Amino acid sequence: MNLLTFLLFLSLVVFFIIYGFMMNRHWQKMVKEKSELVKETEAQLIQMEKMASLGTLAAGIAHEINNPLGFLISNLETMHDYAGDIEKGRGDAVKIKELDEITKESLEGAQRIKKIVQDLRTFSRKSELQHVSVDINQILESTLSIVWNEIKYKVDVIKDYQAKTNIYSDPTELSQVFLNLLINASQAIGDKGSITLSTWQNDEDIFIRVSDTGCGISQEVLPKIFDPFFTTNRKGTGLGLSVSYNIVKKYNGDIRVQSTVGEGTSFTVRLPKELSEEDKRA
Ligand SMILES: Nc1ncnc2c1ncn2[C@@H]1O[C@H](COP(=O)(O)OP(=O)(O)OP(=O)(O)O)[C@@H](O)[C@H]1O
Ligand SMILES: [Mg+2]
Numbered sequence: 001m002n003l004l005t006f007l008l009f010l011s012l013v014v015f016f017i018i019y020g021f022m023m024n025r026h027w028q029k030m031v032k033e034k035s036e037l038v039k040e041t042e043a044q045l046i047q048m049e050k051m052a053s054l055g056t057l058a059a060g061i062a063h064e065i066n067n068p069l070g071f072l073i074s075n076l077e078t079m080h081d082y083a084g085d086i087e088k089g090r091g092d093a094v095k096i097k098e099l100d101e102i103t104k105e106s107l108e109g110a111q112r113i114k115k116i117v118q119d120l121r122t123f124s125r126k127s128e129l130q131h132v133s134v135d136i137n138q139i140l141e142s143t144l145s146i147v148w149n150e151i152k153y154k155v156d157v158i159k160d161y162q163a164k165t166n167i168y169s170d171p172t173e174l175s176q177v178f179l180n181l182l183i184n185a186s187q188a189i190g191d192k193g194s195i196t197l198s199t200w201q202n203d204e205d206i207f208i209r210v211s212d213t214g215c216g217i218s219q220e221v222l223p224k225i226f227d228p229f230f231t232t233n234r235k236g237t238g239l240g241l242s243v244s245y246n247i248v249k250k251y252n253g254d255i256r257v258q259s260t261v262g263e264g265t266s267f268t269v270r271l272p273k274e275l276s277e278e279d280k281r282a
Helices: 003-087 093-124 136-151 171-188 240-250 277-281
Strands: 132-134 155-161 167-169 193-201 205-212 254-260 264-272
Touching (some): 171 205, 240 264
Antiparallel strands (some): 132 167
């Protein structure tokens, strides 16, 4: 190797060393920039998730308060009309008796709103969520008793409770899910029909099924039923199923639906038997 070749070789080595050093600094800078971007995106995602749960909560509040508020307003309007009639001397005994009933009903509505607001105050304080060991069959029974008066004349209820294991969860949240499913089932039944409530379990999960012999859901409507504000019901807000879905998802479960138009619909809720330690602490 002559001197010229050696110098050429040496300059090449020096070039690659300098090039490598510069590239290294360039990559380090890029990696730093990228990891900052990842951190920023992560923060944005957490913020978005917080906003989404806030939205879910707001949706729940609207849904729960809307019904009693609706009949409270309508009752107050009737009372206002009756008061006008009575003032003009057109009030009769029937109207006065009705006024008594309307006042009682309105008071019940107002009490319900008060209770919902109280419940929500508890709900908003995470530590006060009552995660206890619950018997799913018992929750189903107490939820049924809430709607019993409204549905007893048109619906036969068939029960098949096979689930044995208690699960660790908040009973009021689960009750809200079952209430929404029961109300939907009864609304889907026209004159007369039946609702079957069944529970069972396998090694990992507990299943709760609410089946009805109602109108069924068409293929076009089916993909939309869990969307917030989707409703085919003139008086509905369309939040029942989306609120229920979010609650069940929080427990790492899911809700499945099977339906045939003219025959009926089945909603099946799956809840894991063992909630993770993290869930238990929530
Ligand atoms: N059991 C069922 N049978 C037939 N259709 C159903 C049933 N459950 C839900 N649906 C359909 O899904 C839609 C959405 O249900 P969801 O409970 O979210 O809202 P909603 O019942 O319309 O109103 P809300 O629950 O707010 O009073 C209903 O409007 C109805 O079209
Ligand atoms: Mg509903």
